[in-house]
Amino acid sequence: MAQRLRVRYAKRGRLRFTSHRDISRAVERAVRRADVPVAFSAGFSPHPRISYVGAAAPTGVASEAEYLEIGVTRECDPDRFRAALDASLPHGLDVLDVVEAGAGSLADRLECSAWEIRLPEADPTLARVAVERFITTERVEVERLTKKGPRRFDAREAVLSLEVIEGTETTAGQASSQPCVILRMVVRHATPAVRPDDVLTGLRLVADFAPPVPPEVTRLAQGPLDVRTGKPADPFDLDRDSTRGGETEPVGQYVGGDL
Amino acid sequence: MSVESLFPRLEALLPKVQKPIQYVGGELNSTVKDWDETTVRWALMYPDAYEVGLPNQGVQILYEILNEMPETLAERTYAVWPDLEALMRSEGVPQFTVDAHRPVRAFDVFGLSFSTELGYTNMLTALDLAGIPLEAADRGEDDPIVLAGGHAAFNPEPVADFLDAAVLGDGEQIAIAITEVIREWKAEGSPGGRDELLMRLAESGGVYVPKFYDVDYHADGRIQRVAPNRSGVPWRVHKHTVMDLDEWPYPKKPLVPLAETVHERFSVEIFRGCTRGCRFCQAGMITRPVRERSITTIGDMVEAGVKASGFNEVGLLSLSSADHSEIGEVAKGLADRYEGTNTSLSLPSTRVDAFNIDLANEFSRNGRRSGLTFAPEGGSERMRKVINKMVTEEDLIRTVTTAYTQGWRQVKLYFMCGLPTEEDADVLGIADLAKKVIKAGREATGSRDVRCTVSIGGFVPKPHTPFQWAAQADHETVDRRLKALKDALRGDREYGRAIGLRYHDGKPSIVEGMLSRGDRRVGKVIRAVWEGGGRFDGWSEHFSYQRWMEAAAEAGVDVDWYTTREREENEILPWDHLDAGLDREWLWQDWQDAVNDVEVEDCRWTPCYDCGVCPTMGTEIQIGPTGKKLLPLTVV
Secondary structure, three states: OOEEEEEEEEEOHHHHHOOHHHHHHHHHHHHHHOOOOEOEOOOOOOOEOEEEEOOOOOOOOEEEEEEEEEEEOOOOOHHHHHHHHHHHOOOOEEEEEEEEOOOOOHHHHOOEEEEEEEEEOOOHHHHHHHHHHHHOOOOOEEEEEEOOEEEEEEOOOOEEEEEEEEEEOOOOOOOOOOEEEEEEEEEEOOOOOOOHHHHHHHHHHHHOOOOOOOOEEEEEEEEOEEOOOOEEOOOOHHHHHHOHHHOOOOOOOOOOOOO | OOOOOOHHHHHOOHHHOOOHHHHOOOOEOOOOOOHHHOOEEEEEEEEEEHHHHOOOHHHHHHHHHHHHOOOEEEEEEEEOOHHHHHHHHHHOOOOEOOOOOOEHHHOOEEEEEOOOHHHHHHHHHHHHHHOOOOOHHHOOOOOOEEEEEOHHHHOOHHHHHHOOEEOOEOOHHHHHHHHHHHHHHHHOOOOOHHHHHHHHHHHOOOOEOHHHEEEEEOOOOOEEEEEEOOOOOOOOEEOEOOOOHHHOOOOOOOOEOOOOOOOOOEEEEOEEOOOOOOOOOHHHHHOOOOEEOOHHHHHHHHHHHHHHHOOOEEEEEOOOHHHOOOHHHHHHHHHHHHOOOOOEEEOOOOOOOHHHHHHHHHHOOOOOOOEEEEEEEOOOHHHHHHOOOOOOHHHHHHHHHHHHHOOOOEEEEEEEEOOOOOOHHHHHHHHHHHHHHHHHHHHHHOOOOOEEEEEEEEOOOOOOOHHHHOOOOOHHHHHHHHHHHHHHHHOOOOOHHHEEEEEOOOHHHHHHHHHHOOOHHHHHHHHHHHHOOOOOOOOOOOOOHHHHHHHHHHHOOOHHHHHOOOOOOOOEOOOOOEEOOOOHHHHHHHHHHHHOOOOOOOOOOOOOOOOOHHHHHOOOOEOOOOOOOOOOOOOO
C-alpha cells in the first residue's frame, strides 16, 4: 500500500435511500470502473482496502459529510483521484474532497455532527415551543429499536445546540417552494448514537410536536468540535497541515509556508 | 401528451417502507428518454421483487434493444412489496416505472416476462395498481397492450383472460417487429382501435392474441377444439428463434443496481438452446436448436461488460455451459486475462464429468475451491434412463472423487423427486449414492473432511416436453419419499454427518403443476387467490397452499384433474395451438421411450432424430469450433 487517501462524500437527493451496504458495493464498483489502483487485503478472499469512518447516515437521510479511507498501491494526486471517483459514482453519490491521510485517526476527529431537519407543513410556532422545552429539559429519555432490540437512552445531553429557522421547502422534484420549518442542530457522537429521529422523538415527548409529513434530514458536517463556533470543524484540516508538500510529517508540526 | 413523474408522491412514502432504494431507479447504465420525443413506449416488467427481477437477462436485453431504437422508449417496473402496495393504495399512487417514475398505464405496451408461473398473482397486483382492468375484455383504448413473454408464456392459457397478447421464444426480433407495427398503426391515427392493432399483430403469425381463439370443451372437461374465431388469424402461433447470437451481443451495458440483488455479477449467455434431451427440462425443449456465441464475441462482451459495470464476477450462462464447443479455450482465455485482477469467473457447473472439474479448476485459479455442483437428477440408474440423463453411477462417483482429490471439499448434488414411474426405491437410491460418494471421497483423499449436500426439487410436468402427458406425483407421495430419504441419511452413523439434505415439501409443486398445464378455466382460480391476498407465490413466506386449494374448490376447478391425471395420446392439450417447433409425434414417442428406459443421444454429435424443430422453424444447429483464441487484454 503506497498511500492512504481520505475521502469526504455526499449522499444526495433520491440516493439518500441507499443503505450503508448499498454504498459500499457502489464504491467498490466505482473504484473498479475508474481503474483506481486500490489495494487489496491479502489472504483467501481479498477485499479492497476501503474502510468507512464514523457512523453512517441512516438510510433515508441525506448527507454532505460521509467519510471513508482507501488504500492505493501507487501514489495518487488527491484532486485527480477525487474527480475520477466522482465521475465513476452514480449521480447523487458525490465525492467532495480527498486528502492524503496524515497521522492520527480520522475516526477520532469525528466528534460531532451538524444536522438539518426540514419539516414541510409543520407549524413554526409549535416547533419553537417544542425546541425551547427540549433545550430546557435536562434529560429526555427516548426508545429506539436497535439491532439488539428496543433500547432506552437520553437524547438530550448529546445535543449541543438546537435552533429553529424558517426557509423554503426544496424536496426533490417539487417545484413549489412552500415555507418550511427547519431545525439545525449539532450533536455530539455518543454511544448509543443520538440520531435526528431520536431528537424528533424527544420533541414529541416533551411538547407533543409531530411533523405532519416525513421529515427530510441531512447531515451537513462532521468533525472535531470547534469550541469557538460550537460547530464541527473540517476534519481534514490536520491532514492538510501534516501532508503539505506531499510529505507526511508528524501531526501538528508546522511545516512551513505562509499561513 | 406528456406524462408527469410520480416520484414526488412516491418519495413521501419511501421513508415508511423496507429497502426504499429498490424503488428509486437511477441504476448505472439505465436510460431515461424524453417522453414526447418517442412514439412507441414499453413498460417492461419482471413480475417479482426488484432484487430478483433486476438481474433478469431477458428484461435487460429487451430494455437495451428497445431503447437503442429511435423514437422508442422502454422503462422497467417490478413487483412492489406489500408494505409499499398498501401505501400506494391508500395514497392513490399507481404502479410506476423505476426509470422515470411514469405511470404504467400511460405506456403503449405493458410487457411481462414470465420465467415461472408463480409470478401470475404479481401481474394482477401490478395491473390493478396501474389502474388497468384485470380482464383483457374490460380494457379500453387508453389501456396498454398487456403482452407476456418468457418460458411460462409457452402455455399462457391460465392467464389468457388477463393478457391481450403473448409471444413465444426469443424476444429480440419480435419486440422490434411489434414496435414497428404499433408505430405504423399510431401514425395512421390508430384506425380501428386496439382491436385492429391486436388483429395486425395476430395476422403476422408471431403474436398470440388469446381472444381471437375460442376453446370448446367435451362434457368430461377435456378440450374439444381450439380455433380462431375470425378470419386472418392463424391456426397456430409459432415461436421466435434468433439465429446468430454474435449479431445480438446484449446486454452490452449491464444495469448495475444500488440495491442488493440475487445475482451480483455480469452474465454472458454463451449459447442458447440445449439438445441434451433431458425429458423433464422444458427450457431444453423449447429453446432448440443450440446456437453458440463465438469465443471472440464472448471475450468482447466480457471485457466491455466488466468495464461498464465494475462487477467483480463474470458468469457464463447457458443451459449447460460446459457443452460449448470451445468452453476449454473460453475458460483458459478468460482465466488468463483476469488472473490477478480480483475478477472471478463462474460457470453454473452441473455436467457430471471430469472435464467439468478441469473447467472449475481453471475458473478458481486465483480463488478458492469451495463448492462444485453436479446434477444427476435421478437417484437410480433406471430413473436416469427415464429422464434421459445419461450418467452412470460409476461416472458420478469417479467425477466427484476427482473433485475431492483436486481440493474441492464440498460437492452439491441436484436431484428431483416425483418423476414419472418413480418408486420409493428410486428416491432412497439417492441416499445410497450420496454415501458411496463420501466413502469414495474419504478413501481417495485419506481425509474425513469431504462433504456433500443433496438438494432436491419437486418435479413438475411441463408443456412442450415428453412428460406433458405424465401424471404428476401427489404431494403426499413426494413428502413420504422425502421423509424416507431424510431418515435414511440422518440415521446413518458412518456417513450421515457428511451429507446435508435440502428440500421443500411437495405442496408448491402441485400449484405450479396446475398453472403449468392449466387451461383458461384456471384463470378464475388465479384471480380468486389474488383477491384473497395472494402475492409473491415464489416466496415460501408468502405462498399459501391452502389459499390456492380453497380458491380452486370454490371455482369448481379440480386440481387433481390438472396435475395427477395422466393424459391420453390424443387429448388436445391447452397449448397444442402454440408451436415450439417440436413434433407432437416425436414428443409422444420420446414419452414412450422414457417409460421403456430407452435413451436418446444429443443431436449435436449424433445424427438428427427428427424432433422437428429445425425444419419447422427454418433453423439449424450453430456450433463451433471456430479455432480462434482469446488474446490477452492490452493494458491501457
